Amino acid sequence: MPDVSENTGRLELPEGFPEETPKKGIEVPIGEPTVMVRNLSVHYRVPTSDKSGGGRGPVGRALRSLGWSRQVTVKAVRNVTFVARSGESIGVVGHNGSGKSTLLRVIAGLETPTRGTVLASATPSFLGVNAALMPEMSGMANVRLGLLAMGKSPREVEAAIPDVVDLAGLGDSIHLPMKTYSSGMGARLRFAISASARPEILLIDEALATGDAATKERSEARMAEIRREAGTIFLVSHAAQTIEEMCTRAIWLHKGEMVLDGPAYETARAYRWWAWNISKGEHDKAEKLLADARAQLKFTHVAVHDSTSKRYIPRHRPSI
Numbered sequence: 001m002p003d004v005s006e007n008t009g010r011l012e013l014p015e016g017f018p019e020e021t022p023k024k025g026i027e028v029p030i031g032e033p034t035v036m037v038r039n040l041s042v043h044y045r046v047p048t049s050d051k052s053g054g055g056r057g058p059v060g061r062a063l064r065s066l067g068w069s070r071q072v073t074v075k076a077v078r079n080v081t082f083v084a085r086s087g088e089s090i091g092v093v094g095h096n097g098s099g100k101s102t103l104l105r106v107i108a109g110l111e112t113p114t115r116g117t118v119l120a121s122a123t124p125s126f127l128g129v130n131a132a133l134m135p136e137m138s139g140m141a142n143v144r145l146g147l148l149a150m151g152k153s154p155r156e157v158e159a160a161i162p163d164v165v166d167l168a169g170l171g172d173s174i175h176l177p178m179k180t181y182s183s184g185m186g187a188r189l190r191f192a193i194s195a196s197a198r199p200e201i202l203l204i205d206e207a208l209a210t211g212d213a214a215t216k217e218r219s220e221a222r223m224a225e226i227r228r229e230a231g232t233i234f235l236v237s238h239a240a241q242t243i244e245e246m247c248t249r250a251i252w253l254h255k256g257e258m259v260l261d262g263p264a265y266e267t268a269r270a271y272r273w274w275a276w277n278i279s280k281g282e283h284d285k286a287e288k289l290l291a292d293a294r295a296q297l298k299f300t301h302v303a304v305h306d307s308t309s310k311r312y313i314p315r316h317r318p319s320i
C-alpha cells in the first residue's frame with residue numbers, strides 16, 4: 001500500500017451561495033490508489049509575437065526580420081499533487097487555459113512533464129479514438145473502426161457493437177456519415193466506444209457536457225459500472241454542472257495550480273460561484289473566493305514504497 005494522506009474533508013460553501021440539494025450519485029466503495037500525481041509541472045516554451053522582446057530598435061527589428069521570435073514559458077500545470085482511487089470519478093474544472101487537458105494528457109502518457117511524476121496502476125484509456133474515426137463513414141462503421149483501433153478482435157467487435165450503439169443513443173443517425181453529426185452526437189459516440197472497453201482508468205475530455213438528459217443518465221450508469229469494477233474516471237468539463245452530476249470528487253485548477261480538491265458537489269459549486277463573480281466583473285470577490293478555496297486545500301503526501309512500486313507504472317520518463 002503506498003503511503004498517502006489526502007484531502008477527504010468536506011468543504012464549506014462560500015457565503016451567499018444559493019443552497020441546493022446535492023444530487024445523490026451512484027455510490028461505489030472507494031478502494032486502492034490507481035493514479036498518483038506527485039509535484040507535477042508542465043511548462044511549454046512557445047514563440048510570442050509580442051514585439052517588446054529583442055528590443056524595439058534596429059537590432060530587434062533586424063533579428064525579427066531574420067525570423068527570430070522571442071520565446072516565453074507557459075506554465076500549464078504547476079506543482080500538482082493528488083491521489084486517485086478506484087471507485088472515484090474525478091471531475092477537473094477550471095477556466096480556459098487552466099491546465100485541465102494538459103493534466104489529462106500527462107496521465108494518458110501523451111505528454112512528458114517538466115517536473116514530477118505520474119504513476120498509474122494500469123494503462124489509462126483516453127477518449128482518444130478520435131484519430132481513428134472517419135468523418136465520411138457512418139457512425140456504425142466508425143464504431144467498428146474505433147473498437148478495432150482499441151485492440152479488439154473482429155469477433156469482440158461484433159459482440160460489443162449492440163452495447164456501444166445503445167449507449168451512444170443516436171437512433172437511426174448511427175447509419176449516417178459522422179460528418180453530419182453535431183458535436184454532441186460525435187461526443188456521445190466517442191464516449192460509447194471508449195467506455196465499452198470498461199478500462200480500469202478512463203480519461204474523458206469534454207465529451208459529456210453536450211449530452212441530453214437521457215444520454216447523461218446512460219453515461220452516468222456506464223461510468224458507475226466502470227467504477228464498480230474498481231475503475232477510476234477523470235472527466236474534464238467546462239460545465240461544472242456536469243461534474244456535479246457525474247463525479248464523486250472534483251479538482252479545481254486555476255492557472256495550472258490546484259485550488260481545491262474535494263467532493264464534486266462542493267468543489268464544482270465553489271468554482272461556479274467564482275466563475276459567476278468573474279463574469280459579473282466582481283474581481284475582488286472572485287479573488288477572495290479563490291483565496292478561501294486555496295486555504296481549504298489540504299496537503300497530499302505521496303510516497304511509493306519499493307514493495308508496492310511494481311504495481312504502479314510511470315506514465316512517462318520524468319525529465320527531472
Ligand SMILES: Nc1ncnc2c1ncn2[C@@H]1O[C@H](COP(=O)(O)OP(=O)(O)OP(=O)(O)O)[C@@H](O)[C@H]1O
Binds near residue numbers: 044074098100101102
Ligand atoms: N502544446 C502546447 N504548447 C504550448 N502551450 C500549450 C500547449 N498545450 C497547452 N498549452 C498552454 O497551456 C495552458 C493550459 O492549456 P490546457 O489546454 O491544458 O488548458 P485547459 O484548462 O484544458 O483549457 P480549456 O478549458 O480552454 O480547454 C494554456 O495556456 C495553453 O495555451
